[in-house]
Amino acid sequence: MSQPHVRLRMLFVLLFVFLFSLGTILFAPKSSSPHVAHAAATYKVLFDNAHAETAGNADWIISTSQPDPLAQNANPQVETDWTGGISAWGVALQKTGRYSLKTNTSAITYGNSSNPQDLSNFNAFVLPEPNTLFTSSEKTAILNFVKNGGGLFMIADHNGSDRNNDGADSLHIFNDLMNNNGIKNDIFGIQFDVLNIASENPSNDTPNPDPLLNGPFGTAQGSIIRNGTTETLNTADNAAAHGIIYRAGFSNTGTTGVFFAGSAYGSGRVLAMGDSSAIDDGTCSPGNTCYNGWNDPAAQDNILFPNGTEWLASSGSGPVPTPTPTKVPTSTPTPQPTSTPTPHPTVTPTPQPTITPTPQPTITPTPTPSGNLLQNGGFENGSSPWVESSSGGYEIVDSSNPHTGSSEAYLCGYNNCQDSIYQTVTLPASSTSDVLSYYWYVNTTETTHSYDFLSIQVRNTSGTVLGTLQKLSDGSTTDSWQSSSYDISAYKGQKVQIAFVATNGSKNPTDFYVDDVALASN
Numbered sequence: 332m333s334q335p336h337v338r339l340r341m342l343f344v345l346l347f348v349f350l351f352s353l354g355t356i357l358f359a360p361k362s363s364s365p366h367v368a369h370a371a372a373t374y375k376v377l378f379d380n381a382h383a384e385t386a387g388n389a390d391w392i393i394s395t396s397q398p399d400p401l402a403q404n405a406n407p408q409v410e411t412d413w414t415g416g417i418s419a420w421g422v423a424l425q426k427t428g429r430y431s432l433k434t435n436t437s438a439i440t441y442g443n444s445s446n447p448q449d450l451s452n453f454n455a456f457v458l459p460e461p462n463t464l465f466t467s468s469e470k471t472a473i474l475n476f477v478k479n480g481g482g483l484f485m486i487a488d489h490n491g492s493d494r495n496n497d498g499a500d501s502l503h504i505f506n507d508l509m510n511n512n513g514i515k516n517d518i519f520g521i522q523f524d525v526l527n528i529a530s531e532n533p534s535n536d537t538p539n540p541d542p543l544l545n546g547p548f549g550t551a552q553g554s555i556i557r558n559g560t561t562e563t564l565n566t567a568d569n570a571a572a573h574g575i576i577y578r579a580g581f582s583n584t585g586t587t588g589v590f591f592a593g594s595a596y597g598s599g600r601v602l603a604m605g606d607s608s609a610i611d612d613g614t615c616s617p618g619n620t621c622y623n624g625w626n627d628p629a630a631q632d633n634i635l636f637p638n639g640t641e642w643l644a645s646s647g648s649g650p651v652p653t654p655t656p657t658k659v660p661t662s663t664p665t666p667q668p669t670s671t672p673t674p675h676p677t678v679t680p681t682p683q684p685t686i687t688p689t690p691q692p693t694i695t696p697t698p699t700p701s702g703n704l705l706q707n708g709g710f711e712n713g714s715s716p717w718v719e720s721s722s723g724g725y726e727i728v729d730s731s732n733p734h735t736g737s738s739e740a741y742l743c744g745y746n747n748c749q750d751s752i753y754q755t756v757t758l759p760a761s762s763t764s765d766v767l768s769y770y771w772y773v774n775t776t777e778t779t780h781s782y783d784f785l786s787i788q789v790r791n792t793s794g795t796v797l798g799t800l801q802k803l804s805d806g807s808t809t810d811s812w813q814s815s816s817y818d819i820s821a822y823k824g825q826k827v828q829i830a831f832v833a834t835n836g837s838k839n840p841t842d843f844y845v846d847d848v849a850l851a852s853n
Contacts, residue, residue: 374429374454375455376456377433383461388619390415390621391416393422394414410612415614416612416619454646464504474596478597482599482642488500489605498777505523510522515568520572532554535583546637551634554591555627561587563587564586575592576591703851709735714728718754734812741842759824764851773809776839786831787817788800797822808841
């Protein structure tokens with residue numbers, strides 16, 4: 332074939348391809364979807380609404396559509412596309428295409444495959460000013476979630492912000508989670524201060540590369556307090572505790588006056604801040620009065636909180652498909668002669684904590700031990716060999732409320748109390764486990780918390796505290812007997828004191844009872 336004919340045929344072929352392609356473009360059916368679908372979400376975030384987060388004038392939800400806000404609007408562009416006092420936060424995350432958001436409306440779990448909102452399915456968990464105390468099993472779920480790589484966002488409010496009048500406000504609820512968890516006291520090295528700060532603009536005026544201040548959503552320097560509180564840090568309890576934003580007049584590298592704090596536990600991360608006004612976007616549900624702190628020009632909360640969410644969600648390797656939850660034992664409460672106990676199906680878990688401050692404790696069920704190194708653990712034979720001390724001159728061994736038998740240790744129950752009882756014991760050097768177990772019961776006249784405390788301590792023979800195993804408070808009240816147990820083999824080969832130390836404030840006393848104490852060595 333001649334060269335001109337070849338070129339002519341190629342020209343016809345190219346013209347046909349062009350016309351066919353043009354027709355395909357012009358007459359192709361339109362997509363039924365008005366927008367291009369986002370890529371698969373990178374981070375999964377769960378917002379809690381199971382602990383009175385909408386009580387009173389609060390409206391701390393990202394949407395009235397729960398658990399899935401996309402049912403209200405699948406492509407939100409502005410905060411009013413979703414209804415809720417913190418919808419702006421949710422929309423800011425959703426618009427990136429990198430987040431999948433859900434709302435929790437039932438008991439918090441970790442490792443429950445039948446619960447779609449189980450924490451193992453999420454990267455981060457937001458607790459926006461809860462107003463009911465967490466149960467023992469919920470505390471265990473939250474801490475296991477963080478330990479295994481999850482991110483926890485704790486947002487508190489000022490002292491006395493008890494929106495449902497149940498005796499517990501958010502700062503005391505969070506302190507109860509961090510102190511009365513059966514694992515470790517002050518587990519994150521963060522404690523919310525019992526304050527009500529009227530109006531301030533906390534900030535960080537020190538150059539700081541912190542990911543909350545310089546993150547994927549922008550650069551921020553400050554937040555707001557419109558009736559809120561702060562936190563105090565204790566790096567001896569958790570070396571990862573650090574301040575990010577501080578009140579004016581406080582050192583930006585100090586441990587007090589902290590408004591925005593961060594920490595770590597296990598493989599996960601934690602954030603704590605002291606005022607829900609900062610997340611309020613001013614567009615809450617009908618009937619509520621909101622304050623637009625999200626867009627307050629004195630701060631950059633619309634940057635801080637998304638940056639914080641990203642930092643928390645990226646702390647681990649993603650949702651854990653098959654976690655092994657800590658087992659929480661069940662006990663049958665013993666009826667009491669002076670009150671009608673309310674049965675509680677779950678009690679404080681029995682983990683094996685690491686007592687030293689820096690390492691993180693292992694949250695695993697304690698094996699069943701044998702033998703008992705303690706004498707008279709049920710207090711049936713008087714006080715010996717226990718050593719009592721009471722600032723009020725009272726006998727600690729008492730018969731008013733035993734768990735079993737006819738006697739128990741009764742500490743405090745009067746104002747300005749300082750009571751204790753301890754026994755000295757030697758832990759075998761060859762033991763593989765030394766498990767201390769005991770039953771406890773708390774009854775209080777306090778209406779706000781926490782002012783009265785019972786600490787379970789391991790001390791040396793001089794009385795110096797080597798480790799605090801558990802710290803109960805007037806906020807731990809269950810009006811029923813509960814059990815706890817801890818492996819203290821970290822002190823094997825040593826002579827130690829097993830001590831129960833209680834204090835009460837100047838009013839509204841709390842009763843602390845202890846019974847059936849055992850120390851089994853294997």
